[in-house]
Amino acid sequence: MSEQTEKSIQILAFGMIAEVLSSQETSWKWASDTDTLRADLIGAFPKLTNLPFVIAVDMEVSQGNQPISPGATIALLPPYSGG
């Protein structure tokens, strides 16, 4: 039963970004790289425009534009504030 017409990725969101998305975990249409994904997300959630966040692909924070393979786990990470 795994007929997929469109490739998707799993997106995890944290902190203030999760509040904007109203969700900590969401399925999203696949984008080929992190710049494209960022633009897609900002298109869908204009509030993200002025919020600082980095995109982690499979738990590695992307430096510059980074390719995304279908099935990758994406995380949207605002500035950390542990401690």
Place this chain on the structure above:
Amino acid sequence: MSEKKPKSIFVHGPISPVFVGESIAKHQSKTDIGAHAIFLGQVRADVKDGKHVSHIDYTAYEEMALEKVHLIREGAFDRHPLSCMHIYHSLGSVGAGEISLFVFVSSPHRNAAFTALREIVDEIKVDVPIWGKEIFEDGDGTWKVNQ
């Protein structure tokens, strides 16, 4: 990624002073140790726009956080002659005056313990995906920004 799943560092709610004391006591049998250095992060009742912070709600990207802490731990053991190291961080609600971070480093001599402790705490702040939301007495909240 390491073959062994890193040990969790997370504690639900505040870290109790009793737990800190018991952690110290557990090291009495390790007689190669000459110095313990401990950092305890405590929640401040900061005042913003006339309102006091009553507690901080902590969340984390737990899987990534454990990987990052594992790397911080390995780096510290590579650079310094340490006997052991323990790191705990709260998740969920921690009230003002309560402890949310406990880093405990032990070494034969003090210099390595002091230096490693400072590096580890700094690296936790920069590299570990944990977020704190400061909640005021009236229930409003604001996302904490680390200095």
